[in-house]
Amino acid sequence: MRIHSAASRPFALRRSLLAVVAVATLALVGCSSTPDAGGPAVDTDASGECVYPSTGRDAAKDVAPPQTEPAASGDIAVTMGTSAGDIAMTLDADAAPCTVNSFLSLAEQGYFDDTQCHRLTTAGIFVLQCGDPSATGRGGPGYSFADELTGSETYKAGTLAMANAGPDTNGSQFFIVYDDSQLSPDYTVFGRLDDASTAIVAGIAAEGTDSGASDGAPKNPVEIVSVTQ
Template sequence: MDYPAQSRSHALTRRPQSSVLLVLAAMAVLALIVLTGCGSSDSSDSADGSAGSGSSAGADAGTCSYPSDSGAAAKDVAAPDETPQATGEVGAAIATSAGDLAITLDAEGTPCTVNSFLSLAEQKYFDDTDCHRLTTEGIFVLQCGDPTGTGSGGPGYSFADELDGSESYPAGTLAMANAGPDTNGSQFFVVYDDSSLPPDYTVFGTLDEASTKTVADIAAKGTDSGAGDGAPKEKVTIEAVTVGE
């Protein structure tokens, strides 16, 4: 569904290979409209889902589920073990061409998400991949985690959201991109300035102040096209993700 220009959301999407996309809305009110199944013509997106659906019930029993999805893996990786090993807060670092990003992962609140992220990092899934999307209007995020650099790549499996409905997205938030309820894969986004989003995106960690500023400095240079949504003008390549840094 197309909206008048003043009503279109500034969207951040994860594009599954089936080409069904989720719109991340610029304003919470607009997001609630868009997330009922209409898309923004600015990015040819469609959306599905409602806040708070899917809470990784398996994690409550100490296990997680990572079923295969319809898309082939962008890199050859194995699905994570169903039993998370990490607990509490986990320190890690994302080494990028723009500088290192120090992150703290919430393995207590989002065990299945952190379990997947750590598994992909250990298998070097993120190594030598470009952050493919920067949004500088309405919402303020840098999106990464797709080895194809197209917004359509994933690890070949999906897993459930870990939400309680109270999620917010201030500067320094690390959260999962998705294509609807319970469709998490490998793509994630970093929030470099406070952003209004519905609580539909699993928040699984935070960046420290210096790392958030590093991303904000990238964003200050804009997108390669000069639009408010596109590939970052300064290419950002993830070189490695290490744990315990």
């Protein structure tokens, strides 16, 4: 499946995969809004600053777009407090400056606070998807931004990456990989979890989904309480 976050379902099946993998593989949709008709977002403008154009849709939670010049660099330690325990993240602002800039801006504005991780997959690819205050898989911050890809991305256990609805449609939805996953290099990797935090997410996955299917909301709801540096 694919991991997306626009008007399509959060994880769309890739028909080219084997059927057993397709059932559990997700379209990792990471933004909730449909891309503007004018085309994909541009990573930076002529000055090298990040660009966050409006999607033309209301934000799922009131929030302002980030500043265009990233303030962070290097590794940034972040704690995502959840109902399942604290998850330690290390963001890579050098590899994905515009992505980390957006994530930190949303965190500072409380965008992720008191929201639920809306999707869990337990076969094919192994991810927990969060970042949509509406918990529908279609919510976003009202702006988009471009991918920051090398083309050689891998998604091993502990990877933190953006969900999307296609090229350059990133918003607020992200996913955590809790077991090595085979995904095409279409999703911006912007950080990682330590082993203990990856184990917390694996524990959430071990409890399964609310429907018992391999793709759905976590059986035990996972609430993000806060995201802090």
